[in-house]
Structure formats: C-alpha cells, structure tokens
Amino acid sequence: MIPQEELAKIASAEKEKQSKFEYQIRVCMAAGCLSQHKDQIKLALEAAVKEQGLEDTVKVKGVGCMGLCAQGPLVSVEPGNILYEKVSPADAAEIVAGLDKKPVERLRCDNQQPFFTRQVRVVLENSGVIDPENIEEYITADGYEALGQALTEMSPAQVIDEIVASGLRGRGGGGYPTGLKWSTVAKAISDRKYVVCNADEGDPGAFMDRSVLESDPHRVLEGMAIAGYAIGANMGYVYCRAEYPLAIERLKQAIRQAKRLHLLGESIFGTGFNFDVEIRLGAGAFVCGEETALMASIEGRRGSPRPRPPYPSDHGLWGEPTLINNVETYANVAPIIRNGGAWFAGIGTESSKGTKVFALAGQIKNTGLIEVPMGTTLREIVEEIGGGTTTEAGFKAVQTGGPSGGCIPEKHLDTPVDYASLAKLGSIMGSGGMIVMDHTSSMVDVARYFMEFCMSESCGKCIPCRVGTAQMYNLLTKIAKGNGTIRDLELLEQLCDLVRSTSLCGLGQSAPNPVLSTLRYFREEYLAKLVDTTSPNGKTAPDGHAS
Amino acid sequence: MATAVRSRIRTLKIDGRDVSAREDETILELAEENGIFIPTLCRIEGLSLVGACRLCLVEVAGMNKLVPACLTYATEGMEVFTDSERLRNYRRMILELLFSEGNHICAICVSNGKCELQALAQRLGMDHVRFANLQQERLVDMTHERFVVDRNRCILCARCVRVCDEIEWAHTWDIKGRGVDARVITDLDTPWGESDTCTSCGKCVRVCPVGAIVEKGRAVGEMAKRHDFLPHLAKMREAKK
Incomplete structure (x- = not known):
C-alpha cells in the first residue's frame, strides 16, 4: 500500500471521530502541571462533562506541555482559543458549563501576551495540541508523512542533502552541523550501524527534552527512523535518564503504537526498510550524556568517556559506525523533510538556522518552555517573553548552557542567541x-x-577533572566563606586553565566555564570576599563580608 | 603471527627534530624511539591505552587542543612540541593534584625510591604542593594472604584493572564510585582475601606504579617492582588470537 494513502486513511478516520465533538477541552498532562494535580483535573472535567450530559459533544483530552509552566495547571478550550491558568479540580464544572456561554473570566490566561505571540513553534508545534498517547492524533497532524516521503520518494543521499541544506546544528550543546554528521556516518562502510538518541538531559534547570518526549514522542521516533534510512542503520537506541519516568512511559507506548501500525519494525511502508527502536535507561550519571560514556553505558559497561578520536561515526556502539543526536535535533528532522531544507534555513540567522527551545527557570516571571527563532535577543527572551524577574531586586545575570556554560550580565542582554555570539561571551548555547x-x-x-x-558528576577517570574540580570547589568554598586570599584566587584561575586544557572529555573541559564567566563579569564580587592581606593584622576588608 | 601488513611511512617533526614513523606509531612511541622524554603514568607497555593521566599531552602545530601522545598517531608533516613551558606547568600541576588527593608521604612508603609518581615529581620539578590535601579516608585491605592494597596511595591509573582483565583474564579488579570517590575494588567490593576470581598471580602488584598494591612484609623502601614481563605476555596473547 502507498504510505501516503495509508496515513491519509488513518488521519481522516481520526478527524471524523473528532469532528463529532463540538468542543475540545485540553488538559496539560506533562510533568510540570501533572506534579500539581496528577490526573485529578482531567478526571474532574470528565465527570463534569458526564454530569452535564455533554459526552457526545465535548471531548476532554490530555495533551503535552503548553509552555507557561509558571501558571499551571493549564487547560485550554477549542474552538475559541481560550486558555485557563492555575486550574484546580474544583473549577471543572464551571469550565464545562461556560463552554457555550461565557468563558470563566477569573481563570483566563492571556494567550495574546508576548510569551505566546513571540514564539515560533517547529519542535513544539504539536505540544499542548495533540494527545501524546495517541498515534492517530500525531498522524492527523502530518505525523510520519516525512518518513513516508523519505522512504518512497527520496534516496538516502537526498535526505542528507535536505538536512545539510537546512543548516540544522546539534541541539544538545555542541552545535555540530547535523548534515555533516549524518553524511559522515553514511560514508562509513559497515553491515551494522546504529542510530542513538541522547535523552540524558542533565543540566540543572533544563527540561526541553523531557517536555518534547512527554508531549510529542512520535516526532522523535520519526526523526530517528529517517536518520536510520539516511545513514543505513536498522537499529536505534534512545538513551533516556531514569529520572524521567513519564517520558519513558510515553516513549514506550509510542514505540508499541508505531510498531502496531508498521511505522517502525520490519519493512516500513512495505519498502523493505527495517528500523527498530529500543530504550536504554541511564542510572543517574550526568557524564553519560557525553557520547562516548553514553555508548559505554548502552553496551553495559561503566559510563566513562574515552578519548576521541576515534569518533562514534567511525567507531561507535560495539565498534560500529554510530550516529548520536540529541532529542531536539531529531525532533527537527520531520518538519525539515516535510517542508524542505530551504524552509528551515529561512528561519534564524546566517550561521544558526531554525528555532531553539529554551527552558526558562530561576527568578523569572514566566517559568516554562519556549521556542524562538535563532537570533532572538536575550533581552527579548528574558524581558518580553519571560516577563522579567519576579523580585524587586532586578535582573543580574542569565546562566545558559548549564554546568558547561556561563553567566551573561545585563550589559550583554542585547546579544542575539546563536552559537557564535554566546561563545563570544564566554558561555555556550x-x-x-x-x-x-x-x-x-x-x-x-x-x-x-x-x-x-x-x-560530584566527574567520572574520576582523568586526574585534572577528578581532583581539579574538587580543589576548585574547595577554593570557591574558601572564598565564599570570606577566608580566601588573592593567592587562592590566582590558584583558582590556574586550575581553571589546567582543567579546561587537559581534561579528557567535555565535562572536565567545560567545568571551569561558570567560574571563568563569573570572574569575567563579576570579578569585584570575588575580590570583595577576599581576606585583605595588605592590612597588617590580616583582617577581612571592611565591607561586611567576613564570615 | 598474522602476515605483516605494509605500513606507510610518515615524516614529521618532534621538538624540531625530523623523525620518520610508520602510520601505526604513536607520538609517544616515536618520542621514546628517538630518546625524547614524555612523562606518563597510566600507560604501560603491554596493556590497552586509556589516556587518563593526561601527563603525556603534547602540542601539535595548527591544533587548538592538546593531544595525548599515547593515543595520537603520526601524520605527514605534523609538528609536535613535547616540552613547552605551558606543558611543564600543566604536568607539575597534575602531579600536585595527585599528591593532594591521597596519602603520598614518601618517607613512610614501602615503595620509597621505587615509585613512578615520586620519580616523575622529582624529574619534573614538582617540589611543593599548593593545594590542601583532600583528607579522604580510603580503606586498606590486608585480607589477601600475600598482598595488600592501600587505596590511600592509589592514583587510579587502572593498570591493575587492565592487567587483571587483559592479561590474567580474571577481572578481579575494577573501579567503583565516581569523581574523588572512585576506588579500585576487588570483585563486587568484597574483601580481596575472599575473592573467588583472584588467582593470586601478583601481576597487579608488579604493574602498580606506586605503593598502593604491594607484597606483604616489605619494609619502607623495599617494594621494588618489575613489569618487564608484560610486553612478552601481551605479545604471546596477541599471537594466540
């Protein structure tokens, strides 16, 4: 059967099923909102619908993340484009009763505010719209169309050409050109190759990948299958941290559903192309997000990095050529194939194409998940989309890139978000x-x-990272407590240079970044905490920082 | 032996000296061949390479990053620098870090005068440690009939782990924990003396570069080690494959 027809049939059946309903009440069922109400709001809404005898016209469905986690739990109503915030189970009857009358004003969330209007959603296009536990809904939203298109109308080389043309770069942090990576693995000669999805998201305050997996798991699977076709692999692994139980559950379900419809497994769309996906769970080690440690962990060995080269594209899982990309990178693949690389390259800046998902956290009003075109300035993100800081104290700095990144002060807020600009400021995307x-x-x-x-996340294999990070931590503690001297600060800076230049893997090489960037922009804060060694009795400087 | 594969020849410069190399030779091997000293600790001839100690890092013209000499192969026209001021500083500092991590008081160590860490510190001019000692308490295991492991002297080079796995094929040793909590363990972190897998061959004792794994009954400065057996055994293993 021709895939497009097959998919169209499923989509039209699903559409017909849904068209029976006059209203859709969408309840966020991603981890952020669920943490506040479990499934109580959905159950209460369903009960209210039943009570008011509206089962035939109103559909209550669980959806993925709507983004504005600060105002959760969130519920939306379609048609009408109405968004409710801070909903509790007790509000259910009122929401249902207000469907064809007036919306419940006291719960309204303004969805015309910059937080929503300034976003451009590619990766998150289905988040908060479709039911992530229902493959038919994904198919209705053009899901698996790109896979069908790739398998039946394109050669692997053409698929790679589109990815190259799109200018997509790795979304896990490194920003390596995705098309180049794919073509490198495609070039490697071997009977067995592997596709790996890195879902070991571990940066403090980051939850982009979790949200994508919880809200739209099929998108990631589709991206992996297309990658498998492009590079000649039949097996894929998703390496997901065990701390994401809901994401794992949804992913497992998605794999089952996709296999049932033969969108994964043997001879996909009857083309003879086989592609299977399995999940591997991390055991709580941050370093397993590093690709060589990740592969060791999948192989069942201790998750320690090894020196590169050889790179995974040449010597990866079980010594075979392996493609490793991040969740968000794979999530960009299907839309690129559907709309063409040129479309994607039209979004963003000269060197950084497309959009980027950011998780806003800390002292910011609109905590949550956003997706903006590359090149959006940090000020737009923090002040307009994020709504500014929550406290009177005012904005001081934004930390990007987690433990590998840096702090960017107010004076650089007008910097556009792209790989090169952030690197220039001493941070990373x-x-x-x-x-x-x-x-x-x-x-x-x-x-x-x-x-x-x-x-505490260093694996302990190489000396600079194992002992160097511990000594840097000790020096920082000493300085923070007001017991540090200028000699300690010098030693700290020497250690930063050593650990960055000599560590074995990215974890160690980037570990000094938070110190280096805060020293670069806030050196006076360090100096103010030092013991004044110039005064004869060696007392602390007279600024009240003594401990 | 497998039939000899013809190998291409490269020419390159190490510290300004022209040297020639087979394409399967590493910078470290070439340096040794040409009498150029590059310090190492985790590497030992006859065992797999892990690139963990970072002491053999060298500079290569045109490359931003330092590369481990033990794992970097010669390429045509390559220009390698093994002994710059920057590298000397890094190497001394790495040794300082090692000394700050554990108990490395040479005067009371059985390997005093026979220790690779001590010898390197002397050779590279590491005469003091600027970091506070991490003051960790690590277990000493004396349960084995003939050997002792004092983890306070361990530098986690993993030679014992590799020799036990790759040469003796027993895999008694491994590493547990991470960061500064990483430790060498026997079996599933059970006492060495109770090990089901240990063959008491003593290879781990002989490859340990410091006084961490030693024979019982040695007094200060008595624990000399010889690991010249290793290359021969490694060759025999290879031939068998």
Whole structure:
C-alpha cells in the first residue's frame, strides 16, 4: 500500500471521530502541571462533562506541555482559543458549563501576551495540541508523512542533502552541523550501524527534552527512523535518564503504537526498510550524556568517556559506525523533510538556522518552555517573553548552557542567541537551559554551585577533572566563606586553565566555564570576599563580608 | 603471527627534530624511539591505552587542543612540541593534584625510591604542593594472604584493572564510585582475601606504579617492582588470537 494513502486513511478516520465533538477541552498532562494535580483535573472535567450530559459533544483530552509552566495547571478550550491558568479540580464544572456561554473570566490566561505571540513553534508545534498517547492524533497532524516521503520518494543521499541544506546544528550543546554528521556516518562502510538518541538531559534547570518526549514522542521516533534510512542503520537506541519516568512511559507506548501500525519494525511502508527502536535507561550519571560514556553505558559497561578520536561515526556502539543526536535535533528532522531544507534555513540567522527551545527557570516571571527563532535577543527572551524577574531586586545575570556554560550580565542582554555570539561571551548555547538570577544572587555562590555539580558528576577517570574540580570547589568554598586570599584566587584561575586544557572529555573541559564567566563579569564580587592581606593584622576588608 | 601488513611511512617533526614513523606509531612511541622524554603514568607497555593521566599531552602545530601522545598517531608533516613551558606547568600541576588527593608521604612508603609518581615529581620539578590535601579516608585491605592494597596511595591509573582483565583474564579488579570517590575494588567490593576470581598471580602488584598494591612484609623502601614481563605476555596473547 502507498504510505501516503495509508496515513491519509488513518488521519481522516481520526478527524471524523473528532469532528463529532463540538468542543475540545485540553488538559496539560506533562510533568510540570501533572506534579500539581496528577490526573485529578482531567478526571474532574470528565465527570463534569458526564454530569452535564455533554459526552457526545465535548471531548476532554490530555495533551503535552503548553509552555507557561509558571501558571499551571493549564487547560485550554477549542474552538475559541481560550486558555485557563492555575486550574484546580474544583473549577471543572464551571469550565464545562461556560463552554457555550461565557468563558470563566477569573481563570483566563492571556494567550495574546508576548510569551505566546513571540514564539515560533517547529519542535513544539504539536505540544499542548495533540494527545501524546495517541498515534492517530500525531498522524492527523502530518505525523510520519516525512518518513513516508523519505522512504518512497527520496534516496538516502537526498535526505542528507535536505538536512545539510537546512543548516540544522546539534541541539544538545555542541552545535555540530547535523548534515555533516549524518553524511559522515553514511560514508562509513559497515553491515551494522546504529542510530542513538541522547535523552540524558542533565543540566540543572533544563527540561526541553523531557517536555518534547512527554508531549510529542512520535516526532522523535520519526526523526530517528529517517536518520536510520539516511545513514543505513536498522537499529536505534534512545538513551533516556531514569529520572524521567513519564517520558519513558510515553516513549514506550509510542514505540508499541508505531510498531502496531508498521511505522517502525520490519519493512516500513512495505519498502523493505527495517528500523527498530529500543530504550536504554541511564542510572543517574550526568557524564553519560557525553557520547562516548553514553555508548559505554548502552553496551553495559561503566559510563566513562574515552578519548576521541576515534569518533562514534567511525567507531561507535560495539565498534560500529554510530550516529548520536540529541532529542531536539531529531525532533527537527520531520518538519525539515516535510517542508524542505530551504524552509528551515529561512528561519534564524546566517550561521544558526531554525528555532531553539529554551527552558526558562530561576527568578523569572514566566517559568516554562519556549521556542524562538535563532537570533532572538536575550533581552527579548528574558524581558518580553519571560516577563522579567519576579523580585524587586532586578535582573543580574542569565546562566545558559548549564554546568558547561556561563553567566551573561545585563550589559550583554542585547546579544542575539546563536552559537557564535554566546561563545563570544564566554558561555555556550548548550542544550537550552536558561536560569535567570536577580541581584540577591551571589555569583561566587553560583560558580560554587556549578562546581559542586561538576565535582560530584566527574567520572574520576582523568586526574585534572577528578581532583581539579574538587580543589576548585574547595577554593570557591574558601572564598565564599570570606577566608580566601588573592593567592587562592590566582590558584583558582590556574586550575581553571589546567582543567579546561587537559581534561579528557567535555565535562572536565567545560567545568571551569561558570567560574571563568563569573570572574569575567563579576570579578569585584570575588575580590570583595577576599581576606585583605595588605592590612597588617590580616583582617577581612571592611565591607561586611567576613564570615 | 598474522602476515605483516605494509605500513606507510610518515615524516614529521618532534621538538624540531625530523623523525620518520610508520602510520601505526604513536607520538609517544616515536618520542621514546628517538630518546625524547614524555612523562606518563597510566600507560604501560603491554596493556590497552586509556589516556587518563593526561601527563603525556603534547602540542601539535595548527591544533587548538592538546593531544595525548599515547593515543595520537603520526601524520605527514605534523609538528609536535613535547616540552613547552605551558606543558611543564600543566604536568607539575597534575602531579600536585595527585599528591593532594591521597596519602603520598614518601618517607613512610614501602615503595620509597621505587615509585613512578615520586620519580616523575622529582624529574619534573614538582617540589611543593599548593593545594590542601583532600583528607579522604580510603580503606586498606590486608585480607589477601600475600598482598595488600592501600587505596590511600592509589592514583587510579587502572593498570591493575587492565592487567587483571587483559592479561590474567580474571577481572578481579575494577573501579567503583565516581569523581574523588572512585576506588579500585576487588570483585563486587568484597574483601580481596575472599575473592573467588583472584588467582593470586601478583601481576597487579608488579604493574602498580606506586605503593598502593604491594607484597606483604616489605619494609619502607623495599617494594621494588618489575613489569618487564608484560610486553612478552601481551605479545604471546596477541599471537594466540
């Protein structure tokens, strides 16, 4: 059977099923909102619908993340484009009763505010719209069309050409050109190749990948299958951290559903192309997000990185050529194939194409998940979309890139978000975590916090990272407590240089970044905490920072 | 032996000296061949390479990053620098970090005068440690009939793990924990003396570069180690394959 027809049939059946309903009440069932109400709101809404005898005209459905987690639990009503915030189960009857009358004003959330209007949704296009547990809904939203198109109308080389033309770069942090990576693995000669999806999201304050997996798992599977076809692999692994139970559950279900419809498994769309996906769980080690450690972990070995080269594209899982991309990278693949690489390249800046998902956290009003075109300025993200800081103290810095990134101060807020600009500021794009800090935050404490993280997540294999991060943490503690001297600060800076230049893997090489960037922009805070060694009795400088 | 594969020849410069190399030779091997000293700790001839100690990092013209000499192969026209001021500083500092991590008081160590860490510190001019000692308490295991492991002296080079796995094929040793909590363990972190897998061959004792794994009954400075057996055994293993 021709895939497009097959999919169209499923889509039209699903559409017909849904057209019976006059109203759709969508309840966020992603981890952020669920953490506040479990499934109570959905159950209460269903009960209210039943009570008011509207089962035939009103459909209550669970959907993925709607983005504005700060105002959750969120519920939306279609048609009407109405969004409700901070909903509790007790509001259910009122919401249902108000469907064909007036919306419940006291619960209304303004969905014309910049948080919603300034976003461009590619990766998150289905998030908060479709039911992530229902493959038919994904298919109705053009799901698996790109896979069908790739398998029946395109050669693997053409698929790669589209990815190259799109200018997509790795969304996990490194920003390696995706098309180049795919063509490299495609070139490797081997009977067995693997596709790996890195879902070991571990940066503090980052939840982009979790949200994508919870809200639209099929999108990631489709991207992986297309990648498999392009590089000549028949097997894929999703390496997901065990701390994401809901994402894992949805992913498992999605794999089952896709296999049932032969969208994964043997001879997909009858083309003879086989592609299977399995899930592997991490055991709580941050370093397993590093690709060589990740592969060791999948193979069942201790999750320690090894030196590269050889790179995974040449010597990956079980020594075979392996393609490793991040969740968000795969989530971009289907729309690129559907709409063409040129369409994607039309979004963003000269060197950074497309959109980027960011997780806003910290002292910012609109905590949540956003997707903006590359090139959007940090100010737009923090002040307009994010709504500014929550406290009186005012904005001080935004931390991007997690423990590998840096803090960007107010004076650089007009920098456009792209790979090169953030690197120039001493930070990195990273996977998309953004932690906003106000003037109550001590930057020495921020650096110390991230160093503690790196120290406890170091695998211990190479000396600079194992002992260097521990010694940097000790020096930062000493300085933070007001016991540090200028010699300690010098030693700290020397250690930063050593650990960055000599560590074996990315974890160690980037561990000094939070220290270096806070020293670059907030050096006076460090100096103010030092013991004044110039005064004869060696007492602390007279600024009240003594401990 | 497998039939010899013809190998291409490369020419390159190490510290300004012209040297020639087979394409399967590493910078470290070439340096040794030409009498150029590059410090190493985790590497030992006859075992797999892990690139973990970072002491053999060298500079290559045109490359931003430092590369481990033990794992980097010669390429045509390559220009390698093994002994710059920057590298000397890094190497001394890495040794300082090691000394700050555990108990490395040479005067009371059975390997005093026979220790690779001590010898490197002397050779590279690491004469003091600027970091506070991490003051960790690590277990000493004396349950084995003939050997002792004092983890306070361990530098986690993993030679014991590799020799036990790759040469003795027993895999008694492994590493547990991460970061500064990483430890060498026997079996599933059970006492060495109770190990089902240990063959008491003593290879781990002989490859341990410091005084961490030693024979019982040795007094200070008595624990000399010889690992010249290793290349021969490794060759025999290879031939068998």
